[in-house]
Structures are given as structure tokens and as C-alpha cells.
Amino acid sequence: MGAVKSKRMPRAVRERQMLDAAVRTFGQRGYRAASMDEIAELAGVSKPLVYLYLNSKEDLFTSCIRREAKALTEAVRAGVRTELPADRQLWEGLQAFFTHTAENPDGWAVLHLQARTHGEPFAAEVAAMRKELVEFVTELIAVAAREAHRDPSLAEGEVAGLAEALVGAAEALADWANATPGVTARQAAATLMNFAWAGLANLMDGHPWSPPSGTDAQAAPALT
Template identity: 65%
Template sequence: MPAAGGKRVPRAVRERQMLDAAVAVFARRGFRAASMDEIAEAAGVSKPLVYLYLNSKEDLFTACIRREADALTAAVRDAVEAGAPPERQLWGGLLGFFEHTAAHPDGWTVLYSQARTVGEPFAAEVASLRARIVDFAAGLIAAACGGAPGAPEVAAYAYALVGAAESLAGWAATAPGPVPAGRELAASLMTFAWSGLSRAVPAQ
């Protein structure tokens, strides 16, 4: 209950606070070790309120995965300049990916290091995110190399590019020393990928 004379916090704001706290705790402690008590304390609310809003630890973790996945997908899509040359669009997508993961390390840790390793149903949520990004990357790559988005060789390029981006962002998130900034990571992968894609010829 709100204090006398105080204002009730809107549900959307309170839920966002809980998810912010949960992402930080899950990233630091892992799904199995994290407790609802820790999450409630970090959010500044009671544990019963967390259960009231988000039902269970499993549902809370799923909500965190979906929120972070949606935010990452939006960052990649929004960074691509419509109508730009293919190489510029590909660069924008890579830049959006690496700048987002660098700016939201806890969210990336939940997606890359936690959700994929805990098992189902959480791994399926991350697989869905990956499929969305691969499909989007395939469209950019098809435009860049003159292939069809559904062609096997384009799919292969897309999976290779997304896998490389994930691995590079994972390294940047866990490296013990200084690492390149998001823009530098994007430039490294763009240089690596574009040297081949610019000369790629669709299989006949």
C-alpha cells in the first residue's frame, strides 16, 4: 500500500523496476543461484509483490529473456538505414548489435551466458531471438551479395555472421582486461565479413 499522501507507482513502472533488478541479479548470480529475496531487495519491493506481478522465478526469468531479446532485436533493426547501400546497411546492423550489447552487459549475459545453458524452456526463447536476427541478417547479406534471402548459401553466411557476432560480444563481456568499444568490435567484424561478401557470387 502507498504511504498516506503518496502516489501509487504505476504497474508498468514497478514491473520495469523488478525486471531491471532481476536482470542484474540473474547476470551476476545465474538463474539457479539467484533468489527472489535478492531480486525483491534489489528492486526495493517485497517478495510477495514480485510473485504477484511475475508469478514465479521461472516466469520472471522468461520475462527478462523476452525483454532483453526484444530490445536487442529492435536495436539491430533501428540501426539499419533504409535505402542505404548494402554495405552501409550491414554496417549499421553490426554497429547496433555491438553498441547495444556493450551498453547492456547484464542483458547480454542473461541471453548469451545464462538462458542458453539453463535448459528448456529458456534455451528455446534464445533460439527464437537468434532465428529473428539470422533472418534479418540474411536479408542484408542477400542484398550485399546479390543472392536470394532464402538461398542456402545466404543462410550459411547469415548463420556464420551472427555466430561470429555472438562470440565476439561474449568475449568482450568476459575478457579480464580492456576490450575494444562496440564501434571497434563492429568495425573488426565488418572488415572480416565484407572482404568475403563483397566478392561472393551466388551458387549457380
């Protein structure tokens, strides 16, 4: 009898296996320490096959960044129902963000820890993802401003700055939540919502915080 031929796995499935293994390895071991041998072993393929599909370690890492960035931005956008009030939209967006980063800690480590620390072009890939998230949050805040009848009195630059601050806070909080046992995605989202929305609500209502005057600032006691 002739040998039974094994069914060939579709390229897309095989490539997904490799990327899954690479994300796990890069996320847990770091870009420098991760080897193509351990990625191939985890994926259940030969190292030459990894090179055949994904060319090099640099190209493999770039593919991981792009896949994880796309998944995160899609998760956040899909989590927001645009027919809801602005505060609910922001709440749902934050829940989607923290749920995704909690469920994909290796992917988040690749994006937020590894890609940013190994130079170009990796950092540029993450910057593009972050820009998309900031633009999305900027629009949510602009919607809130319109709903509060503060548009156009809330300056465009101020809205953009608020969005940058909110995304930065979410990134830092995701790191903390993933490293702190017992913190759920809902709790992380509520923490940031309580921190951010009270200030945003005051701003939309026409009660922004103002820095002290020059005289007040000079009179303040120095910290020792």
C-alpha cells in the same frame, strides 16, 4: 491529522523496476544462484509483491529473456538504414548490435549465457530471437547479392549459411568485447566487418574460395 497516503506507483513502472533488478541479478549471479529475496531487495519491493506481479522465478526469468531479446532485435533493426548500400547496412547493424550488448552486459549475459544453459523453455525463447536476427542478416546478404548482380546464382542455402556464421561470430565477439577492457562497440563491429566483408565481397564478385582438389588435399602435410 490523518496519515498522508503515498502515491501508488503505476504497475508498468513497478514491473520495470523488478525486471531491471532481475536482469542485473540473473546476469551477474546466474539463474541458479539468484534468489527472489535479492531481486526484491534490489528492486526496493517485498518478495510477495514480486510473486504477485511475476508469479514465479521461472516466469520472472522468462519475462527477462523476452524483454532483453525484444530490446536487442529492435536496436539492430532500428540501427539499419535500408536506403544505404548493403555494406553500410551490415556495418550499421553490427554497430547497433555491439553497442547494445556493450551497454546492456547483464541483459546479454541473460540471453547468451544463462538462458541457453538452463534448458527448455528458456533456450527456446533465445532461439526465437536468434532466428529473427539470422533472418534479418540473411536479407542483408541477399540484398548485397542482388546489388552485385549475383542473384539468383548465389544459392539460397549459401546465403542462409553465411548469415548463421555471421550471427554466431557476432555473438562470440560480443562476449570477448564485453570481457576485454578498452574494446569499443565500434572496434568490435569493425573487426567483424573486416573479417566478413572481404570474403563476402569476393563472393559477390564471383571469386569464391574453393576447397582443394582430392589430390591436393592428400598431398598436404599432416599437422603434428
